[in-house]
Amino acid sequence: MRIVVCVKQVPNPEIAASQYCVDEQARTVAPVAGVQWVMSPFDEQAVEAALRIREAHPGTRITVMTLGPERARNALKHGLAMGADEGVLLTDTAFAGSDSYTTALTLAAAIKKIGTVDLVLTGRQAADWDGGVVGAGIGELLGVPVIAFAKEVHIEDGVARVERVLDDGTETVETCLPAVVTVSNELGAPRAPSLRETMRAARKPVAAWSASDLGLAADTVGAAGARRVLERMFIPVKQNRCEFISGNSPEEQAAGLAQRLREAKLI
C-alpha cells in the first residue's frame, strides 16, 4: 500500500500568546525571534496514523510531503525520523503566498505525479491558518472520497474504515480506496522519533519538486493562483478589565463572587 502524508511546517504553536506579534507591512504573524519551526501537531498525528497502518500492513510505503521553502525540509526530516520512508519537498519561488486553494492544487498535482497512491492523510487543520480546507481540497481535486476529523483509521481489503469525530459523538464511515482522510487530535499522541529512526532518517530519500516538475504554470500557483487575498492581519486588542475577587478565605471569595453575579443578574 502507498500512503502520502501531507504535512506543514509552522512556528511552534505551543508558545505563549504574548510571543505573537504582527508585521502589518508584510501581513504576517511574526513570532518573536528564537521560536522554532515545527511540524504542525495534527500533521504529526497524521504521520502517526500512517505508521499504525503500516504496522498492520507490512510493506506499506509512507511518503511525507510538504509545500514550503527550503527550511520546510526539517518538517520532512521529522516525519522520516518518526518512521516515514521517503520525503517530497515542493519548493519553488512561484509557490510563495499560496492560499488553501493553491496549496491543495500543488499537493494534488504532486500526488498525481507519484502515481498510484492508496491513501492520503493530513492533519485536520494546520496550526498557523487553522483553515481545515486543504485536505478536503485535495480529495475534490483528485476526485476521491474525503473523510474528515478521523479518530481511528483502519484499512482492510482496500476499504478504509474511519471513526470520525462529530460535535456530539463519533460515527464510523467506510469507503473504498483511494481516499483522503484528515486526522484529528482524538487519534492520540504521536510517537517521538527514536534514536534509531533518527539515524536512519538521514539516509532516506527526499525529492525536491518545482512547479515545472509538476507541470504547473507559475501563474496558477502561489499567490498568483490564489483565490484569497490577505488584506490585513492584527492581534485582537482586549478592552477587558478583570475584577479580582479578594478575600481571606475561599468562603469570603465565594460570597464576593456570588454577590457580584447576583447584582449582574447572571445567577
Add this chain to the structure above:
Amino acid sequence: MNVLVIAETMQGKVTGPVCELLGLARRLADQAGGTVAAALLGSGGDAVALELIAGGADKVFVAAHALLVEYHADAWVPVLARICRQAACDAILISHNAVGADLAPRLAFRLGTAVATGCVEAALSAGRFTLTRPCYGGNAREVIAFKTMPVIATVRPGCYDMLAADASRSGTVEQVQPELEVTAIRTRVVARKRDAADGMRLEDAKVIVAGGRGLNGVAGFGVLAELAHMLGGAVGASRVPCDLGWCPRSWQIGLTGRTVTPDLYIAVGISGAGHHMAGCGNAKAIVAVNTDPAAAIFRDARYGVVGDYQQFIPAFISEVERLRG
C-alpha cells in the same frame, strides 16, 4: 449582494446559529440591494421553510430526500452545489460546527471558488466583501477578500444577532428535485455513537461550567457538574481533559471543538489559550478560577478568583444555595 444561508435543522427546528446567519445575510443583502435565500435539505416541512422566511429569508430552496435527512457530505455537496448555482448568490453562509467545517471546503472546491472557515465578522464596504477570522490558534486575526465568487464562509455562533421572527414577512418556497445518484455516494456510515447528553446541549446552555488541565483529574468534573446542575447549566472542557480522557470528547470547547455563547461561562483551571477562547470568547461574562494569577484567562474574564478550585467551588455552591434561601 445575494446571500444564501445553508439551513441546518435540529429535531425539525431551525437552529439558533442559522437564525443568526439569516440576520447577517439580511443585513448584507439590504446594504447593497440583494436577496436572502436559504437552502433546506432533507426536510420538506413547510413549517421550517416558513420559520426561515420569518427569520429573514426571501426564498427557500427545499430539497426533500431520505438520503439528505442526516448530514452526509457525498449526498449534500452535489445537491447544494446545484442550489448555489441556481440561487446565483455572491456569498454562501454556513454555521461553523463539525458539519459546517466538513461541508464548506468541499462545496467550495466543487463550485471552484474560495472558502473561509470559522469567521467572526463579515463586512461589505464599497462593494468589497471581506471576512475576518481567527488564526494562529486564536492569537491573531486575518481580514481576507476574494478573487472568485461566490465566497463560502462558515461563521462562528454568537457573532451576529438573529432578527425577531416576523411571521408577516413574505417569501417563496421552491422545491428542488435532488437528482441523487447512488454512485455519487462513495462513503457509507456504518455506525453512529452519540455521547450521552447529560442535560442540555452546550450550544443552548445559558450557563456553562468548564474545566481544564488545572482540575488535575477526572474527579474535578464531579464538583463542576454539581455547580452546573445547580445553576441550570451544562459542563464543558478545554482540550486537555478530553485528550486525557477525563471527560467525553464532545465536551470540548474551542477552535477544534464546539463554539458556545452562554450568558455566564465559569472557567475552572483553564489557562485561557487562544484556541480555547476561540470557542467561548463570545460569552457575555466569563468567570475565571485559577491558581495562577498570571494565567491568560484573566485577560478575558470579567471576574477572577485566584485560588484552589477544590476549596472555592464547594464554598461557592454553598453560598449560591444560601443566597437562594
